[in-house]
Amino acid sequence: MIGNYQYSLDSKGRLAIPSKFRKELGTKIVLSLGFDQTLEIRREIDFKNWTNFLLEKSSMNKNSRLVSRTVIGNSFEVSLDGQGRILLPKLLLEQVGINKKVQIVGVGNKLELHSQDKWEKVMKLASSGILEEAAEKI
Numbered sequence: 336m337i338g339n340y341q342y343s344l345d346s347k348g349r350l351a352i353p354s355k356f357r358k359e360l361g362t363k364i365v366l367s368l369g370f371d372q373t374l375e376i377r378r379e380i381d382f383k384n385w386t387n388f389l390l391e392k393s394s395m396n397k398n399s400r401l402v403s404r405t406v407i408g409n410s411f412e413v414s415l416d417g418q419g420r421i422l423l424p425k426l427l428l429e430q431v432g433i434n435k436k437v438q439i440v441g442v443g444n445k446l447e448l449h450s451q452d453k454w455e456k457v458m459k460l461a462s463s464g465i466l467e468e469a470a471e472k473i
Contacts, residue, residue: 336360336441341451343435348428349420350437352376356446357419366421368409372431374423374448381444382410423448 340353352360363379377385386407392399409430413421423433436451449457 336443336446339438339440339454342437342439344423344428344433344437345420347422348425349416349422350439350448351418351420352415352446353439354419356439356441357415360415360446362415364413364415364421366411366413366423366427367406368427368430369406369447372450372453374427374431374433376413376421376446376448377444379412386410 336356336359338355342351342353344350360376360378365377365379365382367375367377367382369375386403389399389403389406392403394400394403409427411424411427415421428434431448431450432453433448433450438449438451438454440447440449440454
């Protein structure tokens with residue numbers, strides 16, 4: 336999934352998913368807490384692969400336990416309604432600071448949901464030269 340779109344939550348906390356992404360996601364979708372104050376949406380199979388990767392890490396490692404507990408414990412199976420919307424749990428919205436405007440960003444096998452304010456800061460940083468610096472460190 337690639338590209339990005341700006342959408343708004345409705346009064347009930349539902350988010351319309353662009354039709355392009357709905358087709359790629361299919362019917363079984365998982366919403367989870369992501370990194371950098373984002374929410375992530377994956378197809379069920381991609382989420383299972385992600386959790387398997389996390390759970391393969393040693394449970395004796397404190398950081399591994401923290402990441403697994405936080406990501407998996409803050410994940411929800413969600414369904415698209417007849418209008419292509421999903422309900423975002425208030426708990427997750429509060430954790431990542433999403434109020435009304437949401438930037439939906441396709442990042443390969445997942446979608447990231449950013450608050451509009453945070454997305455604008457990411458884009459400003461990217462245009463400041465930090466993108467090249469980050470790419471050199473990969």
